[in-house]
Amino acid sequence: METVKEFPRLKQPSPGRRRRTFDRLPLRFLLLLGSLLATALTGLVATPVLTAQESVVETEETVEEVAEENPPAGQRLVDLPKIPFFFLTVGICTTVIVCTELARHGSPFYVRPIAGLRAIEEAVGRSTEMGRPMLFVPGIQDINEIDTVAGLTVLSSVAKVAAEYDTPLEVPTTRALVMTAAREAVQGAALAAGRPDYFNEEHVYYVTDEQFGYVASVCGWMYREKPAACFYLGKFYAESLILAETGNAVGAIQIAGTAETAQLPFFVAACDYTLLGEELFAASAYLSGEPAQLGMLKGQDFGKLAAIVLIVVGSLLATWDSISPRPMEGTDSAAHRRTYWITDLILKGG
Amino acid sequence: MSKFIPVLIAVLAGWVMMIAYFSPRLLSSRQLAEEWYTIVATIAMLFGGANLCLHHLKKISDREAGWGFSAVTLIAFTVTVVVGLLKVGVVPESVKSLNRPWSGQFQQEGSAFWWMYEYLFSPIVATMFAMLAFYVASAAFRAFRAKNVEAVLLLVTALIVLVGQTKDREITSLFLPAPSDGTAPYVPIGDLTEFIRKTFVTAGQRAIMIGVALGVVATSLRILLGQDRTYLGGDE
Numbered sequence: 382m383e384t385v386k387e388f389p390r391l392k393q394p395s396p397g398r399r400r401r402t403f404d405r406l407p408l409r410f411l412l413l414l415g416s417l418l419a420t421a422l423t424g425l426v427a428t429p430v431l432t433a434q435e436s437v438v439e440t441e442e443t444v445e446e447v448a449e450e451n452p453p454a455g456q457r458l459v460d461l462p463k464i465p466f467f468f469l470t471v472g473i474c475t476t477v478i479v480c481t482e483l484a485r486h487g488s489p490f491y492v493r494p495i496a497g498l499r500a501i502e503e504a505v506g507r508s509t510e511m512g513r514p515m516l517f518v519p520g521i522q523d524i525n526e527i528d529t530v531a532g533l534t535v536l537s538s539v540a541k542v543a544a545e546y547d548t549p550l551e552v553p554t555t556r557a558l559v560m561t562a563a564r565e566a567v568q569g570a571a572l573a574a575g576r577p578d579y580f581n582e583e584h585v586y587y588v589t590d591e592q593f594g595y596v597a598s599v600c601g602w603m604y605r606e607k608p609a610a611c612f613y614l615g616k617f618y619a620e621s622l623i624l625a626e627t628g629n630a631v632g633a634i635q636i637a638g639t640a641e642t643a644q645l646p647f648f649v650a651a652c653d654y655t656l657l658g659e660e661l662f663a664a665s666a667y668l669s670g671e672p673a674q675l676g677m678l679k680g681q682d683f684g685k686l687a688a689i690v691l692i693v694v695g696s697l698l699a700t701w702d703s704i705s706p707r708p709m710e711g712t713d714s715a716a717h718r719r720t721y722w723i724t725d726l727i728l729k730g731g
Numbered sequence: 732m733s734k735f736i737p738v739l740i741a742v743l744a745g746w747v748m749m750i751a752y753f754s755p756r757l758l759s760s761r762q763l764a765e766e767w768y769t770i771v772a773t774i775a776m777l778f779g780g781a782n783l784c785l786h787h788l789k790k791i792s793d794r795e796a797g798w799g800f801s802a803v804t805l806i807a808f809t810v811t812v813v814v815g816l817l818k819v820g821v822v823p824e825s826v827k828s829l830n831r832p833w834s835g836q837f838q839q840e841g842s843a844f845w846w847m848y849e850y851l852f853s854p855i856v857a858t859m860f861a862m863l864a865f866y867v868a869s870a871a872f873r874a875f876r877a878k879n880v881e882a883v884l885l886l887v888t889a890l891i892v893l894v895g896q897t898k899d900r901e902i903t904s905l906f907l908p909a910p911s912d913g914t915a916p917y918v919p920i921g922d923l924t925e926f927i928r929k930t931f932v933t934a935g936q937r938a939i940m941i942g943v944a945l946g947v948v949a950t951s952l953r954i955l956l957g958q959d960r961t962y963l964g965g966d967e
Contacts, residue, residue: 474952593855
């Protein structure tokens with residue numbers, strides 16, 4: 382029997398509510414191209430300005446004149462080298478917001494299925510059938526890490542399903558602030574599920590800030606309680622494999638997700654399902670199925686398109702630089718400036 | 732209101748942090764926000780300590796499974812806090828402050844707190860970290876099974892990288908005949924490892940990192956616009 386939740390997909394809007402202007406495909410590409418063009422133009426304009434500033438420093442001008450051109454960092458209104466990156470950020474944010482608005486007004490967006498998220502209900506169901514608790518680890522970093530926030534949004538969804546099934550959920554945390562936020566998330570989920578009595582704050586508790594002290598505590602709990610399902614979603618470092626292998630040893634179904642590329646192979650090797658990088662951030666949108674959040678996912682896709690364009694243009698420029706003739710004196714600064722605005726100003730944020 | 736004020740603080744602080752990245756004039760505001768975060772986190776640590784004590788006291792009281800570990804935790808916590816706060820074994824930093832016995836640093840070398848850290852805490856953490864090697868071995872044993880073509884490719888690549896990491900020409904060229912000029916046989920397995928790491932692994936990692944960066948932007952935007960409130964329990 383199919384136990385996984387149906388993949389969320391927005392319904393077709395009624396013709397009366399549809400905004401025909403925004404639904405036209407070329408307009409979306411025009412928006413993206415506009416932001417890309419703005420980025421490119423800004424980069425091209427900013428490069429000569431910066432080069433001119435460098436030449437000013439190199440010439441024998443007085444200290445006052447140089448200081449007038451380059452005031453101290455704290456006095457400048459705008460950090461000039463970061464302007465292209467600013468426009469790239471604004472471009473991506475604009476695209477995300479436009480896509481959100483399009484989704485709100487009924488544009489259908491397809492979001493590819495994410496196996497790890499579809500398996501949440503299966504994992505909760507398995508725990509319910511086996512009469513064993515579940516474990517949720519929201520990473521080992523504080524609430525100021527965006528990975529932790531993404532993990533907490535998934536916790537909210539997991540707790541909602543767990544409340545519906547009345548399956549115990551244990552949430553040990555490494556930070557007191559995360560504990561507070563996790564309690565709010567679980568309590569809110571219990572209320573949303575219509576089961577306010579499900580929330581028990583003793584199941585969401587603080588262990589220690591110390592990385593391996595936390596691991597020892599959680600692994601000890603896993604060996605004693607034998608959870609049927611383990612979720613590891615957030616920021617992880619060296620403890621990822623210890624947790625995942627312990628979960629595997631006790632026979633739990635495991636769903637993990639992190640944006641730490643170094644830890645992903647460990648999770649892939651030891652867990653049943655792994656959310657790779659961006660999938661962790663897409664989780665809340667995917668699980669909620671809200672049009673606004675799904676629109677944001679589509680906005681990210683346009684950001685990826687922009688990244689592809691920048692990579693291709695940068696590669697072509699770098700290739701051209703490498704095969705074009707250079708001055709005998711040896712400095713490749715002239716060639717370097719051609720790719721400078723992509724490699725340094727845009728991609729490295731100035 | 733209980734949700735509105737926290738969201739407002741999060742949104743304002745978020746925007747200040749973002750704009751300050753591009754405008755140096757707002758750097759002081761950014762530093763102020765960071766200082767406030769530190770203050771809030773410090774206060775939360777007190778709540779965390781209190782929660783730790785209550786949680787484990789209840790486990791001991793209820794005789795739950797593993798309550799003995801809770802007792803050990805509470806004893807260790809109490810001893811550490813008392814030794815650290817009372818600065819047991821700490822000597823004044825200079826002759827001038829002999830009349831102020833508490834003027835030394837609590838983690839001063841030779842103090843009781845330092846001793847506990849050096850001879851109790853560090854070895855335990857090192858042991859936990861060392862156990863990672865065994866977990867890696869068991870995970871690798873399961874992951875590198877040649878079940879299909881993709882798994883075989885992964886296995887072969889992993890073996891090349893593992894052997895290449897040894898940096899030992901005697902191992903990599905163990906079964907090869909020695910060249911006629913008398914030099915040791917050379918297998919470019921180290922170069923191959925570098926090629927795999929710098930080309931394929933880096934390319935894959937960068938693709939993931941671009942996706943992560945965009946995911947961070949979208950998630951941050953949801954928080955900055957006040958649309959994502961799940962960290963506060965949603966809208967309920």
